[in-house]
Amino acid sequence: MAAAAAAGGPPWRKVLYERQPFPDNYVDQRFLAELRKNVRARRYRYGAVAFQSGAVVQQLCSVCVFVLTWWYMAAGRLSPQRLFGAALASSLLGYVLFDAVDRGAGRRQSGRTRWADLKSTLVFAAFTYGFSPVLKTLTESISTDTIYAMSALMLLGHLIFFDYGANAAIVSSTLSLNMAIFASVCLASRLPRSLHTFVVVTFAMQIFALWPMLQKKLKARTPRCYIGVTVLFALVALAGLATISSVSAVLFASLLLAISCLCPYCLIRLQLLKDNIHGPWDEAEIKEDLSRFLM
Amino acid sequence: MVLKVFFPSCCASAESGILIGRWICEQNSAVILAVVHFPFIPAQVKQYLSEVQRVTKVSVSVLGSWSNSKQEKEESLSEFLKDLGTIFSHEPWIQISKEGDSKFWSCSTLQKHTSNPEEEEIIFVYYDQCKVMLSHLHPPLDTAASTDHKADDASKLSAIFDTVARSKVLFMTDRYDEGPIKLTHWQSDGVEASIIVELLKQASVPACMLLAFLLSLVSGICRSRVLKFWPLSFLWSKLSTCEQLGHRLQHLQVISSTKNAQNQTQLMRKANIFVSLLVDVALGVLLMSWLYRKNRIGHLADTLIPVADHVAEELQNLLQWLMGAPAGLKMNRALDQVLGRFFLYHIHLWISYIHLLSPFIEMILWYVGLSACLGLTVVLCILSDIIALLTFHIYCFYVYGARLYCLKIYGLSSLWRLFRGKKWNVLRQRVDSCSYDLDQLFIGTLLFTILLFLLPTTALYYLVFTLLRLLVVIVQGLIHLLVDLIDSLPLYSIILRLCRSYRLAAGVKFRVLEQQDGKPLRLLMQINPLSYGSVVQTYRLPTYSCYPKDSWSSLCKKLFLGELIYPWKHKGKKQ
Numbered sequence: 001m002a003a004a005a006a007a008g009g010p011p012w013r014k015v016l017y018e019r020q021p022f023p024d025n026y027v028d029q030r031f032l033a034e035l036r037k038n039v040r041a042r043r044y045r046y047g048a049v050a051f052q053s054g055a056v057v058q059q060l061c062s063v064c065v066f067v068l069t070w071w072y073m074a075a076g077r078l079s080p081q082r083l084f085g086a087a088l089a090s091s092l093l094g095y096v097l098f099d100a101v102d103r104g105a106g107r108r109q110s111g112r113t114r115w116a117d118l119k120s121t122l123v124f125a126a127f128t129y130g131f132s133p134v135l136k137t138l139t140e141s142i143s144t145d146t147i148y149a150m151s152a153l154m155l156l157g158h159l160i161f162f163d164y165g166a167n168a169a170i171v172s173s174t175l176s177l178n179m180a181i182f183a184s185v186c187l188a189s190r191l192p193r194s195l196h197t198f199v200v201v202t203f204a205m206q207i208f209a210l211w212p213m214l215q216k217k218l219k220a221r222t223p224r225c226y227i228g229v230t231v232l233f234a235l236v237a238l239a240g241l242a243t244i245s246s247v248s249a250v251l252f253a254s255l256l257l258a259i260s261c262l263c264p265y266c267l268i269r270l271q272l273l274k275d276n277i278h279g280p281w282d283e284a285e286i287k288e289d290l291s292r293f294l295m
Numbered sequence: 296m297v298l299k300v301f302f303p304s305c306c307a308s309a310e311s312g313i314l315i316g317r318w319i320c321e322q323n324s325a326v327i328l329a330v331v332h333f334p335f336i337p338a339q340v341k342q343y344l345s346e347v348q349r350v351t352k353v354s355v356s357v358l359g360s361w362s363n364s365k366q367e368k369e370e371s372l373s374e375f376l377k378d379l380g381t382i383f384s385h386e387p388w389i390q391i392s393k394e395g396d397s398k399f400w401s402c403s404t405l406q407k408h409t410s411n412p413e414e415e416e417i418i419f420v421y422y423d424q425c426k427v428m429l430s431h432l433h434p435p436l437d438t439a440a441s442t443d444h445k446a447d448d449a450s451k452l453s454a455i456f457d458t459v460a461r462s463k464v465l466f467m468t469d470r471y472d473e474g475p476i477k478l479t480h481w482q483s484d485g486v487e488a489s490i491i492v493e494l495l496k497q498a499s500v501p502a503c504m505l506l507a508f509l510l511s512l513v514s515g516i517c518r519s520r521v522l523k524f525w526p527l528s529f530l531w532s533k534l535s536t537c538e539q540l541g542h543r544l545q546h547l548q549v550i551s552s553t554k555n556a557q558n559q560t561q562l563m564r565k566a567n568i569f570v571s572l573l574v575d576v577a578l579g580v581l582l583m584s585w586l587y588r589k590n591r592i593g594h595l596a597d598t599l600i601p602v603a604d605h606v607a608e609e610l611q612n613l614l615q616w617l618m619g620a621p622a623g624l625k626m627n628r629a630l631d632q633v634l635g636r637f638f639l640y641h642i643h644l645w646i647s648y649i650h651l652l653s654p655f656i657e658m659i660l661w662y663v664g665l666s667a668c669l670g671l672t673v674v675l676c677i678l679s680d681i682i683a684l685l686t687f688h689i690y691c692f693y694v695y696g697a698r699l700y701c702l703k704i705y706g707l708s709s710l711w712r713l714f715r716g717k718k719w720n721v722l723r724q725r726v727d728s729c730s731y732d733l734d735q736l737f738i739g740t741l742l743f744t745i746l747l748f749l750l751p752t753t754a755l756y757y758l759v760f761t762l763l764r765l766l767v768v769i770v771q772g773l774i775h776l777l778v779d780l781i782d783s784l785p786l787y788s789i790i791l792r793l794c795r796s797y798r799l800a801a802g803v804k805f806r807v808l809e810q811q812d813g814k815p816l817r818l819l820m821q822i823n824p825l826s827y828g829s830v831v832q833t834y835r836l837p838t839y840s841c842y843p844k845d846s847w848s849s850l851c852k853k854l855f856l857g858e859l860i861y862p863w864k865h866k867g868k869k870q
Contacts (some may be wrong), residue, residue: 120734127738130747134629138748174716174736181740182714201741207735272357 018225036278044271049264051223054230055262062207063155065250068240069203070187073196080199087203095213101221132198141187147186153234154183158208172294180208256268297416298404299324300389301455301820303424306330307393309479312364313379314389317353317458322451325358326458329480330463337382339475351461359389359404380405386688387415399814417815420805423822424481426797427459428466430822431559433801434834443466452803504846506551539778542839543670546572563788563834570787571836573668579592582674583667592664596657603685604783607642610688614638617759626752627763634756645688662693672778679774686767693764694859700757701857703746710743761854785834789827796824 002140009021012028030218095117099107139147161176184204188197218226242249301316301324308338316327331340340357347355360379380388388405403415434454468474531537548567586592618635620626667674683690685712712718713736718729731739792799800822808817825833845853845860853860 021725120732124734126735127741131741134745135741137629138745140628142748172716174731175734178714178716178740178743181737182744199607205737233475249799255455 032279032281038274038276039278041274041276043272044264044268046264049267050260051227052165053260053264054219054227055215057157057234058212058230059162059258060219060231060259062211063235064241066184066204066207067155067187068237068244070191070200071244073191073200074202077153080193080195083203086198087199087206091206091210094210098214098217101217106217124205128201129198131196132201135185136189136194136197136203136213139186144160144190146189151183152185154179154186158183162212177209180204184208220260296323297418298387298389299418299420300391300402301326301420301422302391303327303329303481304421305424305481306361306479306481309361309363309420311364312360312479313340313383314358314361315340315355316358317355318358318385319454319458323499324455326455327358328355328459328462329483330361331357332477335476341383343476347462347465350464352429353458353461355462355465356385357383358385359391362390362392364392370553395438397536398809399811399817402815419815419817421808421817421822422459422820423431423797424466426822427456429795430456430460430464430483430797430800431824432456433799433829443635490629503551506547510544510548514548517541517544532781533678535775536673536680538839539672539676542670543572543672561688564836566787567785567836569780571784575672575781575785576668578671579667579669579674582671586664586667592661593657597662599656599660600649600653604646606685607646607649607688610642611639613759614642617756621755624751624755626755627749628674630749630752634752638744640686641691642688647830667678670679673782675774675778679771679778682767682771682774689760689763689767693760696753696760697857697859700753703750703753704857707743707746707750710739710746713739714743744748755856779838782838783836785836788830788834792824792827792830797822799825799830801825808846827853 011154012020012022012026014027016024069078069083073080073083098171158176158180161172161179163171163173163176168182181201181204188200188204191197191200215229218229238249238256239254241252299322300535301345306327306329310332312332313335314325314327315329315331316325318325344357347353380390389402390405391400391402393400401417402419404415404417434453465478466480467486468476468478469483538570548570550565550572586595593637614635618624618631624773663677666677712726713731716728716731717726720724720727788799802823803820804823806821808819810816850860
């Protein structure tokens with residue numbers, strides 16, 4: 001066969017619909033010349049990855065701060081009025097900051113008026129206040145262990161389904177928010193009076209729904225400010241955790257460090273071991289716009 | 296082919312003469328209806344036969360000759376009989392002769408126009424003319440499954456039965472008539488008649504007319520506009536007594552119609568309705584006489600109030616149990632208390648109402664008991680209505696519990712979809728993803744939590760009241776089943792099958808009689824009566840059915856979702 005090729009006959013072409021003097025499974029020296037490796041592998045930079053991991057750190061700290069607050073209320077160390085006052089002040093601050101960061105561009109774009117904001121605030125405040133007696137007696141007959149397990153599960157689910165900016169199918173911001181609210185209601189129903197319940201549920205709403213919105217905007221507009229806020233938040237959470245138990249504070253600190261420093265390093269190192277091969281055998285992807293075929 | 300001669304057993308000892316009957320060409324059989332004796336004038340015989348043919352529409356003709364001689368065969372008689380064949384031309388001409396008291400007859404046929412003069416085989420089939428005339432042949436019930444063979448046999452038999460039944464006018468002349476023709480058949484010794492039957496027949500016409508007039512008055516009143524106003528019409532539709540009375544009124548109208556029954560089925564139905572009504576009224580009057588003796592009505596009324604009190608007390612105990620920790624289940628205390636108190640107050644109202652009515656109960660019962668003379672079925676219907684009335688509060692509780700539970704399930708399923716970030720697309724009838732606003736999410740999740748934790752409490756109340764309601768429904772259903780049974784049972788047909796079984800024929804059976812070589816085969820045809828099961832199935836009267844509306848699986852689904860169930864078709868409950 002090589003003799004036939006060397007004899008100067010027609011060169012081998014990679015087609016099967018023509019009779020050639022070569023066998024069907026013959027390939028010449030251009031075998032696997034079209035193999036490409038790691039065509040779409042991205043080169044990450046350490047700083048950018050660490051910056052993005054700040055979202056995960058933020059959420060972990062949110063959960064931690066919420067549980068801490070609940071713990072203080074349950075132990076009686078924090079009074080509901082004080083918490084309510086603090087939460088109100090910080091949400092007012094955050095509200096002003098939200099508009100000031102991009103100088104009103106986002107608000108103009110979304111078309112949402114301040115009056116609409118005020119209305120929704122009033123609606124859910126009234127609703128929560130009205131239902132707080134019902135919420136308080138909801139889990140009376142269920143044992144404490146069940147409540148703790150359920151809340152832990154729900155908060156874990158909140159962390160899993162949260163929208164960290166990735167484009168995956170598992171992400172569902174609605175589900176994560178709902179799970180967080182469910183967990184907060186479960187926990188809040190264990191507190192002594194209905195005012196506690198109202199305050200805790202409102203606080204949960206602020207920390208799980210409004211805080212991420214502000215952070216997303218900060219991340220987009222002022223990255224340096226964002227890093228500073230993240231670090232501050234983490235320190236606050238650690239300090240609060242340390243007042244309860246130092247072991248858990250140490251563990252939590254190591255977790256945060258692992259997520260923000262260790263994981264990006266691992267990611268970049270593992271990228272070097274990536275070994276994707278591409279070639280003409282891949283499935284065809286239609287890249288052009290097919291809408292011109294629609295009538 | 297084999298020639299079959301159907302000979303009536305009553306003519307076996309008749310004197311010599313000619314045979315008249317019907318020749319069924321397709322089956323090669325001759326059905327003999329009577330024997331005409333000597334002396335006769337052939338022209339008069341022919342005229343008589345043509346008259347009979349005109350009236351009965353059966354092609355009766357002279358089939359052959361019959362000679363019953365006590366002595367040896369006479370040559371001259373046989374020649375005479377052969378000559379008769381030329382006068383009454385019939386193909387083939389059958390000659391039967393009996394010698395002395397011998398059981399075995401000889402038969403020969405004369406064929407004038409056949410090419411092959413071979414000997415034909417002849418079979419004698421004896422039949423009881425009276426029974427065959429009165430009998431009614433029922434076709435096989437599974438006509439779809441029967442083969443052609445069976446259908447052929449059935450039609451052959453029905454031709455024979457038909458012939459005899461329709462020739463009734465032939466059997467009206469007996470030997471005391473002064474006509475030119477002397478016949479022998481089953482009634483020739485004297486036409487059977489009964490004075491009572493004749494009197495009843497004469498009396499029934501004016502009685503029917505009177506009854507029809509009264510019924511038209513009653514139905515006119517019932518249809519009047521006064522009774523059609525909304526609350527009253529709703530009440531009539533809910534009471535089962537009114538339905539039963541309407542049904543019986545319809546029956547009476549059928550009986551009292553002055554038109555004669557067209558065919559056998561209609562006649563049997565009229566008779567069944569009449570007997571059923573009679574039995575019903577008799578049982579009702581019996582019950583009434585038992586009730587009104589020794590002041591039993593008073594005793595009944597006296598026990599009614601304590602029974603209602605007892606039921607209410609049991610319900611109160613049940614509610615107290617539910618308000619505690621029933622079966623160790625964890626209930627939400629606040630909701631529990633609310634629901635329990637609400638139902639207790641309801642019971643309290645009900646008991647006060649019953650006590651208010653207690654002085655009048657005896658009088659009401661006394662008058663209601665009078666309606667037992669309308670029939671036992673009416674009494675049973677009234678009983679079922681009284682049960683419905685006494686357990687009205689259970690029905691109310693069931694409706695409240697079911698509505699609450701249904702609302703909760705509906706809300707929960709919708710909010711569960713919101714929890715996952717999805718929505719029901721009504722246009723496409725599927726679940727789609729949806730981006731909700733923040734406040735919608737928040738309030739939705741709160742409500743979901745509340746409904747979820749309150750579910751066990753509501754579900755328990757719903758379960759308890761549904762079970763109670765089902766119990767009451769089962770009891771009412773049993774009573775109505777009994778009423779249906781009495782309504783639809785064809786008593787007249789069953790009694791007929793018991794006493795005169797030959798009148799309802801499913802078929803025939805043949806018994807082989809003694810044989811002798813050289814003589815034709817003799818068979819005895821006996822009527823095979825219908826089995827009791829097929830009698831009931833064929834003749835049962837139609838009723839307003841009360842069959843379950845839902846299959847088991849859809850019933851379970853409705854119970855699970857909390858939809859209200861109305862298990863019986865056409866059956867309602869009091870408002």
